[in-house]
Amino acid sequence: MEPEINSERLKTLLDGINAFGRVKDGGFNRTGFSDADMAVRDWFAREMEADGLIVSRDGANSVFGRYGAADAPAIMVGSHLDTVASGGAFDGSLGVAVALECVRAMKEAGFAPAHPIEVAATSEEEGRFGGMLGSQTIAGLVTRDWLESAADADGVLLTDAMRAQGLEPKAILSSARPKGSVRAFLELHIEQGPVLEREAIAIGLPEGATGIVNLHVRLTGIANHSGTTPMDMRADAFAGLAEIAVQIPDMIAASGSKDARITIGKVELVPNHPHTIPGEAVFTVIIRDAREEVMRGLQARFGEVAGAAARKHGLSLSIEENSFIAPVAFDAGLIDMLEAEARRLNLPARRMISGAGHDAQTMTALCPSAMIFVPSRNGISHAPDEHSDWADIEKGAQLMLAALIRLSAG
Template sequence: MPSATAKIDLSRLQSLLAGVNEFGRNPLTGGFNRIGFSEADMAVRQWFADQMAADGLAVRRDRAANVFGRFGPADGPSIITGSHLDTVPEGGAFDGALGACVALECVRAMRDAGLNPTTAIEVVATAEEEGRFGGMLGSQAIAGQVTREWIDQARDADGVTLVSAMSAHGLNPDGVLNAARAPNSVRAFLELHIEQGPVLEAAGIPIGIAHSVSGVCNLFVRLEGTANHSGTTPMEMRADAFAGLAEVASAIPAIIRDIGGEESRITIGKVDLTPNAPHTIPGIAEFSIIIRDISEAVMRRLTERLRDVIAAAASLNRLAVAVEQKSWLAPVTLDPELASLLAGEAARQRIPVHSMPSGAGHDAQTMQALCPSALIFVPSKGGVSHAPDESTAWPDIEKGANLLLAALVSLAV
């Protein structure tokens, strides 16, 4: 196999990831803050583009701010590999960034081995994957899944619009609609990512190959009652917005039990109370509800049941209610032939693998609408992700990176 002549340089990969993580680090918490379209996010993507240019790749940035580095023929279809560089607030050092760095290291390893692809490989650092504005903007733009209506209404949890966030960096949001790739221009997309869960570590298996990715529904709920004095207002006369929120939260286990499944997830992750004061009954509760499952039918059932529960909680507590669906990403089945290729390469390298669903959204999920896509997982220590303690053992990373490298060589050389 030609892949035997190419091997990941682990120390070089470590240095590349360390370079990425010079951007947005909070020395007080150890977390990273490269929120989509923030100064740190834009700076790290420029730095990553410079690294690819220094390696001789043909670098370009599309109108959604995705950054590409092309290795191989200048014309014709390509194989895209990579992930994202943005983070959640106070995120970890590996989520997304590792996949982008591994993709570039694979190209470096191929170049060092004198392997020249007959099909071009494009390393990508996708834009705004972490969903600051409710979706996975970069890969959705590549796959042609962004609409003008979505661009115009997209805003983050603090009310900042996508239009203003992009415009602040001289980017024209209208250009996102022109970032879609032609259907035959991309032959495959491969992504390596940390698992972000405990399954692989618990099983003692170094590699996961995802067969599907859960869908994600993002609801925004506003319950409005009456702010009043906590000592003088009788319990039976209150319109307590937090009491309505508590009703919704306490109903979640029963919803999962009654109509959900093993892969169902419902999370209330962000809550704002107004006024947020010890001696005042909350007049307004605004909160997010994230619904996930690998079945779209189950997702729809969960969403409708939650809407019923929210309405009942509002009625019980004398509250006005508004529910807005901020985004909907359907669950996706990833390409079985690419998964089989990865499993075969892993067997040749004598690496144990586990076929599994992904409970978290990833760029591979949206790219599957454009081309065959595959997703490699490496274990997360303690299952921790989206937090400063996020970590993955380097021997596991090396196995995953060499697996991605072998697959790219098989597909492109």
């Protein structure tokens, strides 16, 4: 009996994950180390225990379920369970559900892998604290200095968030997997962009992922009465922010590439009152590109533009680098294998670059890694309207199952 994906079982599993953290706007709040994030991990661990997998957790609270030998190098497959605030139902959770469904299909068919398969539900991938904590922990990339200083956009320390959930942050530093203990890492994920849907292609095969630099920027001026302060005597922090923002296209045109992205995300104005000139603007800036030298060039150019805007408006400026994740290339051999399996299954596939960061990107520091993308409707992600058609999901799951059978057979 050949292993086969059970579509209804997969739907039920995904629905089970998304029973946690649902909010009124139709999205999901399972931000890293929130109550909903902790609860879904406990639930998923119980699901894997019921399947007879060897279940474990590491210091970052990533959850693992092993099928096969307990002490042999494993093929790791999975994604993350956390979401952004009001995120969608598929980002991360689909990859975790597909990973477990593949193992369930193998067990049901009596397929015993020569190399064990380890389902991974990584923690804090969405970068609440500036990194991809779960996969960075597995790959041994977390430093003590970063661990002790990492904080979210509201100033909450990672160490405090973990201790509030009964976790000991220092355990992260002893949770790295030894070199050679993971043979390969595979991750299925929604594309989070419009390319596959626009081109009517079932499968995306990323050849690499853009890097991410996360900046925390503060412009400080003078809060003052909006009616009594002449326009030419203001130190308006929002005016400085606006001037920076409108120059983003020019920054990319001068220093970027076709893969470059600069995003001003979270913004806070102080005192944020209708009749008061903003005395402070605090905001995040995310810079992405497929080449590290381009990212650093964009970062330098952003600093120049921000500095000029601050001087023009009489503001002080601080820019802090919260985290830097270098762009990576995925394993050429794994991509070739996935492409060959897609052809065998008559699934149209397209090679591409991932504009988003993923656990597979971090895992390249430990082992060969690769990804499978399925189309996203209208390219929407990180929002309640995030959706992937079930026919496309089934194709991606079939490809993942075929790849795992091939990799684990010998």
